[in-house]
Amino acid sequence: MNILTLGYKNLKVKKLSTFLSVLLVTFGIAIISSLLVLSNQLSNNLEKNAENIDAVVGAKGSPMQLILSSIYYVDFPTGNIPYDEALRVARNPMVKMAVPLALGDNFKGYRIVGTDQSFVKLYNLRAEEGKFWEKDFEVTIGAEIANKHKLEVGQIIHGAHGLSSDDDIHDDHEYKIVGILEAKDRVVDHLVLTNISSVWRMHGIGEEHHKHHEDDEHEHLHENLEGKDITSLLIQYKSPLSVVTFPKLINESTFMQVASPAMESARLFSLVGIGMDALTWFAYLIILISAISVFVNLYNSLKERKFDLAVMRTLGASRFKIFFLVIFEGTFITIIGALLGVVLGHGFVELIGGYQEEGQNVFTGYVFYKEEFYLLGLGLLLGILASVIPALQAYHTDISKVLSDK
Structure with missing residues (x-):
């Protein structure tokens, strides 16, 4: 019988103690694994979706709320700003590009975003099927929306008032899908894009002036702007x-505010990081307890198996074979626990992802990171450290004394 089979059978004798040790390792590794995945996905999401955006101009209020609603589409806007004032900001000599956003409706939880072709340039979008919107009530939808709801170019959809609920559906106007975006693995995969005029008309604003030149959207928007608002502007410097200079100018001389994605994302991550750090230390405490549990399990088992080990020695087993037998038992417990912990951690992340609202798919448990291999290494190291003292004790056992005492 080889050392692996023998070690496994020894652990089966103490099923309850072995199960407890594996369970403790599993929970500790699961917490660390889930925090690692959540942290990486949150950081990547914040960085990826704010790329090429230097600032957001919107109504006064919480800067973080403005960033979350205008870049990540996961919160309610701080309010609206007059479109004519937004155009003045867009013409500021410090601004390279200003992308208008008009929010307020959703399609099955996915945000409907009124904007112009500068949005396409900002995110470097391409249409996988069809084309980009041109006329009022034409929409180009994200790849995720099309895949999940089996939508195709030419189909008709209806928006609903609000940013997440589909209770108040706009039956008086319908959107026609004219294009489906190429998948970008970014927030645009979860958006319905149309022109600003469509958002206004959907809410009865400017309905009497809806006839316009389709090849010059800005020219139309510049007319009859009284009472017409947008949500925010995405700014490139x-x-x-x-x-x-730009944030100070806008914040002090207008009723609008400028929020920095870099600053607010860093602040959000630092706030979240406090809770993650606390949970991480708690996980390490569980892992420490699990190491002690493995040690006690092996130490007690060794006392009960002294005679069996002595017999093995007399049958030809070397000191090193006995030593590695005990080491194997300890590392087997912790490696199994580590593997189960990683799986459980990803399952927990996927569970969190399942509770997200439609269009806010930030977390998924189906993505693995190379740092997680360190968790398996931690399990291996944990097993070695917990079993080295019992293994040394087995190595130095005086077989003649043990047999004579028996």
């Missing part, structure tokens, strides 16, 4: 100097 012309020079690094604007980072300091």
Whole structure:
């Protein structure tokens, strides 16, 4: 019988103790694994979706709320700003590009975003099927929406009032799908894009002026702007100097505010990080307890198996074979626990992802990171450290004394 089979059978004798040790390791590794996955996905999501956006201009309120609603589409906007005032901001010499956003409706939980073709340029979008919106009530939808709801170019959809609920559906106007975006693995995969005029008309604003030149959307929007609002502007600066001067100018001289995605994302991550750090230390405490549990399990088992080990020695088993037998038992417990912990951690992340609202798919348990291999290494190290003292004790056992005492 080889050392692996023998070690496994020894652990089966103490089923309850072995199960408890595996369970403790599993829970500790699961917490660390889930926090690692959540942290990586949150960080990547914040960085990826804010790429090429230097600032967001919107109504006064919480800067973080403005960032979350205008870049990540996971919160309610701080309010609206007059479109004519937004155009003045867009013409500021410090601004390289200004992308208008008009929010307020959703399609099955996915945000309907009124914007213009500068949005396409900002996110470097391409249509996988069909084309980009041109006329009022034409929409180009994200790849995730099309896949999940089996939508095709030419189909008709209806928006609902609000940013998540589909209770108040706009039956008086319908959207026609004219294009499906190429998948980008970004927030645009979960958006329905149309022109700003469609959002206004959907809410009865400017309905009497809806006839316009389709080849010049801005020209139309510049007319009859009284009472017409948008949600925010996504800003690209012309020079690094604007980072300091532009926010101060807007914040002090207008009723609007400028929020920095970099600053607010860092602040959000630091706030979340406090809770993650606390949970991580708690996980390490569980792992420490699990190491003690493995040690006690092996130590007690060794006392009960002294005679069996002595017999093995007399039958030809070397000291090193006995030593590695005990080491194997300890590492087997912790490696199994580590593997189960990683699986459980990803299952927990997927469970969290399942509770997200439609269009806010930030977390998924189906993505693995190379750092998780360190968790398996931690399990291996944990098993070795917990079993080395019992293994040394087995190595130095005086077989003649043990047999004579028996």
